[in-house]
Amino acid sequence: MKFTKTFAFCALFLLLSPTLSACGAESSGGAINLRVLNWEDYIGEYEVEIDLDEDGEYEVYPDVLSAFEAYERIVNNKQVNVIYDTFDTNETMLSSLRTGKSTYDLICPSDYTIQKMMSQGMLEPFDEGGTPNYDSSVSPYLQGQMDYISADDGEGNITPISEYSRGYMWGTLGILYNPGKISEDKGIDEDLVKFDMADWDSLWDSRYHGEMSIKDSMRDTYSVGIMRLFDSEITSAILDSGYYDDNLDLKEGVDANAIIDNITNDDLFKKMDEIFNRSDRETVSSVEDVLLELKSNVFGFEVDSGKDDIVKGLVGMNLAWSGDAVYSMDRGENEADETIYYSVPKTGGNIWFDGWVMPKSDSLHKDEAQEFVDFLSRPDIATANMDTIGYTSFIAGDDVLDLVRNWYDPRTYAMYVYHDATLDGLTWEDSDFLYDDDGELVYQDGTGFHDGSDFGSLDMTGSTYEQAVVNGTPMSWGEYQTYYNENVAESEDDMLAWDVVDLTYMFKGTLSEETSLGDTPDTNPYLFYTDELEEIEQDGETVLAGRQFYAQYPPNYLIPKLAAMKDYADNNRFVLTMWENVKGNNLPIWGVVVFGCVLGVVLAFGIAALVTKYRYRKLKVARRKLRRQ
Numbered sequence: 001m002k003f004t005k006t007f008a009f010c011a012l013f014l015l016l017s018p019t020l021s022a023c024g025a026e027s028s029g030g031a032i033n034l035r036v037l038n039w040e041d042y043i044g045e046y047e048v049e050i051d052l053d054e055d056g057e058y059e060v061y062p063d064v065l066s067a068f069e070a071y072e073r074i075v076n077n078k079q080v081n082v083i084y085d086t087f088d089t090n091e092t093m094l095s096s097l098r099t100g101k102s103t104y105d106l107i108c109p110s111d112y113t114i115q116k117m118m119s120q121g122m123l124e125p126f127d128e129g130g131t132p133n134y135d136s137s138v139s140p141y142l143q144g145q146m147d148y149i150s151a152d153d154g155e156g157n158i159t160p161i162s163e164y165s166r167g168y169m170w171g172t173l174g175i176l177y178n179p180g181k182i183s184e185d186k187g188i189d190e191d192l193v194k195f196d197m198a199d200w201d202s203l204w205d206s207r208y209h210g211e212m213s214i215k216d217s218m219r220d221t222y223s224v225g226i227m228r229l230f231d232s233e234i235t236s237a238i239l240d241s242g243y244y245d246d247n248l249d250l251k252e253g254v255d256a257n258a259i260i261d262n263i264t265n266d267d268l269f270k271k272m273d274e275i276f277n278r279s280d281r282e283t284v285s286s287v288e289d290v291l292l293e294l295k296s297n298v299f300g301f302e303v304d305s306g307k308d309d310i311v312k313g314l315v316g317m318n319l320a321w322s323g324d325a326v327y328s329m330d331r332g333e334n335e336a337d338e339t340i341y342y343s344v345p346k347t348g349g350n351i352w353f354d355g356w357v358m359p360k361s362d363s364l365h366k367d368e369a370q371e372f373v374d375f376l377s378r379p380d381i382a383t384a385n386m387d388t389i390g391y392t393s394f395i396a397g398d399d400v401l402d403l404v405r406n407w408y409d410p411r412t413y414a415m416y417v418y419h420d421a422t423l424d425g426l427t428w429e430d431s432d433f434l435y436d437d438d439g440e441l442v443y444q445d446g447t448g449f450h451d452g453s454d455f456g457s458l459d460m461t462g463s464t465y466e467q468a469v470v471n472g473t474p475m476s477w478g479e480y481q482t483y484y485n486e487n488v489a490e491s492e493d494d495m496l497a498w499d500v501v502d503l504t505y506m507f508k509g510t511l512s513e514e515t516s517l518g519d520t521p522d523t524n525p526y527l528f529y530t531d532e533l534e535e536i537e538q539d540g541e542t543v544l545a546g547r548q549f550y551a552q553y554p555p556n557y558l559i560p561k562l563a564a565m566k567d568y569a570d571n572n573r574f575v576l577t578m579w580e581n582v583k584g585n586n587l588p589i590w591g592v593v594v595f596g597c598v599l600g601v602v603l604a605f606g607i608a609a610l611v612t613k614y615r616y617r618k619l620k621v622a623r624r625k626l627r628r629q
Contacts, residue, residue, distance in 0.1 A: 030079065031079035031080070031081055032078065032079065032080045032081070032365055032368055033080075033081050033083050034080050034081065034082050034083065034105050034106070034365055034368050034369065034372060035083045035085075035103065035104040035105045035106070036082055036083065036084050036085070036104065036105065036106045036107075036372065037085050037086070037087055037093065037104045037106070037107045037108070038084070038085075038086055038087075038107075038108045039086060039087065039108060039354070040086040040087075040088070041388075041389060042086075042108070042169070042354075042389055042391075043063075043064055043065065043084075043376075043385055043388070043389070044063055044064035044381070044384035044385045044387065044388040044389075045063050045064075045388050046063065046384070046387065046388055047060055047061065047062060047063070048060070048061050048063065048064055048067050048381070048384040049061075050067060050380050050381070050384075052067070052070060052071045052074050052075060053074055053075050064376070064381060064384055064385060065082045065084060067375075067381070068080075068082060068372060068375045068376075069081065069082060071375055072368070072371065076371065078368070080368055082372070085104075090109050090110050090112075090113040093107065093109065093113075094109075094113065094116070094117070097122070097359065103359070103361045103363060104359055105358060105359075105364055105365045105366075105368065105369040105372075106356050106357070106358060106369045106372060106373065107356070107357055107359060108168055108354050108355065108356050108357075109354065109355070109357060110352060110353070110354050111149065111161070111352060111353050111354070111355070111564055111565075111566070112219070112565060112566055112567045112568075113567075114151075114161050114164065114165045114355055114357055115149060115150075115151040115161055115566055115567040116151075116567045117357060117359075118151040118152070118153055118154065118159070118161060118164050119151045119152045119153075119154065119567070119569075120154060121153070121154020121155070121360070122154070122359055122360060123153075123154075123164045123165075123357050123358060123359060123360060124164070124358040124359070124360050124364060124366065125153075125163050125164050126163065126164065126165075126166060126358070126370060126373075127366075127370060130370040130374070131166055131370055131373055131374040131377060132374060133374045133375070133377040133378050134166050134167075134373065134374055134377035134395070136397075136510070137377060137378075137379050137382075137395045137396055137397040137510050138166075138167060138377070138394055138395060138396070138510075139394060139395070139396050139505070139506045139507070139510070140505070140508050140509055140510075141260055141263070141505040141506065141559065142167055142170055142353065142394050142506075143162065143167070143394075144263065144264055145264075145351070145353070145564060146160065146161055146162035146165065146167055146353070146355070147160045147162045147264070148160070148264040149161050149564060149566060151567070161355075164357060164358075165355035165356060165357045166355055166356045166373045166377070166394075167353055167354075167355045167394030168353070168354045168355050168356055168376070168393070168394055169323070169353065169354050169385075169389075169391040169392060169393060169394065170351065170352065170353035170354075170391075170392055170393075170394055171321055171322035171323050171351075171352060171353075171391060171392055171551075171552075172321075172322045172344050172349060172350065172351055172352070172551075172554060172562065173220055173223060173224075173319070173320070173321060173322070173344075173349055173350040173352065174319075174320060174322065174325065174342055174343050174344040174345070174349060174551070175197050175200075175202070175203070175317060175318075175319065175320070175342070175343045175344075175345070176306070176307075176310055176317065176318045176319075176320035176324075176325045176328055176329075176340060176341070176342050177193065177197050177310075177316060177317045177318070177340065177341055177342075177343070178310055178313075178316050178317075178332070178338055178339070178340045178341075179191075179193040179194055179339070179341065180338065180339065181313055181316040181338070182208070182211055182316040182317065185211060185316060186207060186208065186211065188207060191536050191538070192538060194341065194534065194536045194543070194545040195536045195537075195538045195541075195543055196208075197317075197341070197343040197345070197545070198343055198345050198346050198536075198543035198544075198545075199345050199346065199347075200224060200227045200228055200231065200345045200347065200349075201228065201231065203224065203228075203294060203297070203298070203317075203319075204228065204293060204294055204297055205297075206297065208297070208316075208317065209297050210297075210298070210299050211298075211299065211315065211316040211317050212297075212298045212299060212315060212316070212317035212318065212319070213298065213299050213300055213301065213302045213305075213306045213309060213315045213317075213318050213319070214294070214298050214300075214301060214302070214318075214319040215301070215302065215306070215319050215320075216301040216302060216303045216583075218575060218576070218579040219565055219575075220319065220321075220350070221291060221319070221579075221582075222287060222291075222575060222578075222579070223276065223349070223350045223565055224291075224294070224319065225287035225288075225290045225291045225294070226275065226276055226278065226283075226287060227345070227347060227348075227349060228290050228294070229283075229286055229287055229290050230275050230278075231347060233275060234272070234275060234347045234348070235248070235347060237268060237271040237272065237275075238268065238347065238348075238561065240268075241266075241267065241268040241560075242254075243256075243259065243268065243560065247346075247541050247542070248346040248347065249346075249542070249557070250557040256502070256556040256557045256559065256560070257502065257504045257505065257556060259559075259560050260504075260505045260556060260559050260560065263559070263560060266560065268560050268561075269560055269563070272348060272560075272561060272562070272563040273563045273564075275563075276350070276563040276564075276565060277563075277565060277566050279568045279571035279572075279574060279575055280571060280574070281571075281574050284571070284574040284575055284577075284578045285574075285578070287578065288578040288581055288582060291578075291582045292581075292582060295582060299315055301583070302318070306318040306319070306320060306324070307320065307324040307325070307327050307328045308328075308331075310328050310332070310340060311328055311331045311332045311335070311336050311338065311340070312336075313336075313338075320342070321352075322342065322391075322392070322551040322552065323389065323390050323391035323392065323551075323552075324390075325340075325342040325548075325551045326342075326390045326391075326548050326551050326552060327390045328340055329341075329342065329547055329548050329551070330390070330548065334422075334428035335428070339547075340547075341545050341546065341547055342546060342547060342548075342550060342551040343545065343546065344554060344558060344562075346543065346561075347561065348558070348560075348561025348562055348563070349561070349562060349563075350562070350563065350564070350565055351562040351563065351564050352564065352565070353394065353564070355394075356373045356376075358370075377394075377395050378395075379395055379396070379397030379398060379399035379400050379510075380399045382394075382395035382397070382399070382400055383399045383400055383402075383403040386400070386403060387403070392552045392553065395510075396506050396507045396510035396511075397507075397510045397511065397512075398511055398512050400507075401507060401511065401525065404503075404528070404549075404552075404553070405465065405528070406433065407548070407549075408528065408530060408532070408548065408549040409465070409528055409529055409530075410496070410498055410529050410530070410531045411463075411465055411468075411477055411521075411529055412433075414444070414460060414463075414468070414480070414484075415441070415443060415444065415460045415463045415464075415468075416433050416434070416441040416442060416443060416444060416460075417433065417434040417441075417442045417443070417444055417456075418431070418432075418433050418434075419431060419432060419433070419434050443459075443460050443461040443462075443463065444456035444458065444459070444460045445459045445460065445461050457488060458470050458471060458484075458488065459471045459472065462474075465521070465522070465525075466522050466523070467522060468480035470483055476520070476522055477498075477520075477521065477522055477529065478520065478522075481496040481497070481498060484496050496531070497531075498529040498530065498531050499529070499530050499531075499533045500520070500521060500527055500528070500529060500530075501527070501528045501529075501530050501533075501549070501553070501555050501556075502526060502527055502528075502555070502556045503526055503527075503528060503553050503556065504526040504527075504556065505556055505559055506526075506553060507525065507526050508526065511525060528549075530549050532546060532547045532548065532549050532550065533545070533546055533550065534546075
């Protein structure tokens with residue numbers, strides 16, 4: 001769903017290579033070749049240190065695939081070689097499978113493609129209990145989403161896709177934007193930009209003309225057209241639910257977690273699901289008109305360059321997948337000194353996911369395929385994958401919790417010494433927390449640890465996520481904020497005001513130790529502090545502007561407004577025709593005019609250069625003649 005990579009040539013080479021058939025054969029010595037097809041850049045490629053057999057001994061492996069091969073050898077006494085290929089789109093992957101020129105044990109398609117493959121009888125179901133790590137660590141909310149989507153299994157049985165797939169990564173589709181650039185380009189106040197981006201209609205607003213690139217992806221851009229076309233109906237459904245006020249904010253006293261626990265039976269969810277998956281001829285025709293209007297307001301379409309273009313300042317807005325948004329925000333902050341934001345508008349939007357499936361074949365290595373998926377579902381391996389690719393795993397658990405805290409929880413930065421490697425002339429990717437000889441995080445203690453540098457005026461030794469200890473005095477983290485503001489902050493801009501984000505929907509039931517749950521992050525591991533949310537107020541209405549944490553883990557009050565797009569089935573022909581009409585010209589009219597002018601200037605300069613060259617040549621010939629005389 002997320003990646004539309006320019007890898008088609010290599011994929012085509014692999015498919016046509018006469019050596020590919022050898023991948024299906026077992027190598028000598030009884031080794032098993034496990035054939036895996038995944039999106040490009042979608043698995044851990046860095047060194048990973050793990051305890052494979054949980055005996056307390058940790059080993060370092062070059063990457064996740066090497067670690068799995070070692071796991072099979074050490075734990076399961078098998079010689080398994082992973083034959084790993086990549087693909088660029090769901091459609092090209094499906095097309096190549098249907099030719100029969102390639103077979104795989106595992107493929108990682110998107111939600112709607114899993115549904116399509118099931119309905120065509122292409123998949124083998126997972127064994128009950130075949131993936132125990134997955135079963136114990138998968139997010140309960142995401143598992144419920146997979147249970148909700150169903151398809152004919154090819155034998156006339158309507159079956160949840162969760163029986164034929166295991167979730168891998170998930171996210172949302174939203175608006176990635178740089179308020180600073182937009183303000184500079186358009187003269188719009190930055191806070192007004194942040195406010196406007198909480199509404200899908202901003203993409204059609206003439207104030208942002210030519211500022212945005214949108215996905216050259218039929219389904220993603222179609223979903224945005226749906227949100228525009230049925231905006232009033234969606235707003236009415238949100239208000240009618242009784243959960244949200246007139247500003248579409250969750251009402252005080254409404255428990256979002258109670259809604260999410262039973263979300264697939266919730267009337268609002270069902271209405272969002274129904275609207276989001278409308279694909280009849282009349283709807284598609286109306287969406288086409290909406291998208292043609294959008295096309296005239298945007299800079300153009302992009303395949304996979306948008307996440308880089310916004311960092312380079314080529315565009316100020318981009319229709320983006322959440323994982324790409326995190327990538328752009330990280331790069332913008334660390335390489336270009338640009339503060340970029342991400343928004344899922346207040347009326348909701350698309351939630352997507354990718355999952356592992358086993359295509360039916362006579363050569364399927366089912367046991368090893370399930371072992372591979374279950375290995376990736378270990379929370380320690382899930383964190384290694386997340387750390388490489390920037391997307392959000394289906395898996396929760398203690399290791400993922402620790403990773404999220406290290407990335408986003410301001411308590412971590414208050415407690416421990418964070419070393420900024422860029423001060424040493426290294427890249428920002430080398431920056432990390434400091435650890436002592438026992439592998440424990442080093443507390444900020446104001447003693448000048450590490451080359452005499454001072455890492456903080458407060459001694460935080462003994463602090464935990466449950467309690468701050470400031471200069472030897474225990475206190476809650478709420479009290480710490482007050483203490484810091486009164487004794488350390490030098491200006492109002494330096495003062496702490498941490499918001500709380502509830503991620504119960506993600507981590508519930510997946511942690512090894514879960515005691516009684518309180519109502520603060522000190523007493524509830526599902527609650528997180530964050531310092532990245534900004535409240536933006538315009539004309540008495542308030543919206544939240546978010547960044548990386550918001551992109552990876554949407555706040556729970558947004559979850560009931562999200563819906564997955566399913567397979568269009570027979571209506572796919574309507575949507576395909578619509579997209580061909582919208583894409584008939586890749587540039588909007590103004591873009592064509594600009595391109596024509598640029599082309600004209602280039603041609604004019606080219607002709608002038610040729611004329612000049614011709615005249616210069618004539619002068620040289622004339623001078624030579626003069627010399628001979």
